[in-house]
Amino acid sequence: MQPNDITFYQRFEADILSGWKTITIRDKSESHFKAGDILRVGRFEDNQYFCTIEVLSVSPITLDELTEQHAKQENMGLAELKEVIRGVYPSEYLFWIIEFTLA
Template identity: 70%
Template sequence: MQPNDITFFQRFQDDILAGRKTITIRDESEAHFKTGDILRVGRFEDDAYFCTIEVVGTSTVTLDTLTEKHAQQENMTLAALKEVIAEIYPNQSQFYVIDFKCLSSD
């Protein structure tokens, strides 16, 4: 079986598959993805494959420059987005936005 290229928490799976979540915000360890990359996506909890995405853009952002648009792309409020990012990446301020579209699902 092929390894997954990127993982998401299971709670985001339905939003990704439905096209409600179209970005992910990551730290420097995942800043290597670039526009045009085709990625196998797995669940963080069990690494089970659930879809394939295409990276359609990348950019950088800080916690202070997150906007309502980012929140909409994540399918959550801006306050919730900032809380989730701070929880996942404590004591970090520079992040990498990966814009994507879901190509296929399992």
């Protein structure tokens, strides 16, 4: 069995599969992806594969620079997006937006 390249919390699986979630915001440890990369995607909770994505772009951003458009691409409101990011990365300030599409 092939390992997954990136994982998402299970609560985001349906949004990814439906095409509603088209970006993910990650810390420096996952900033190495680049446009054109094809990634196997698994659930964070059990590492179960559920789809393959193609990376469209990777760009740095701070929490303060996030906009309603980013929130829309995450399929949530801006306040909720910032709350989720603070919960996952409580001590980080600089992030990377990974834009993707289903492959």
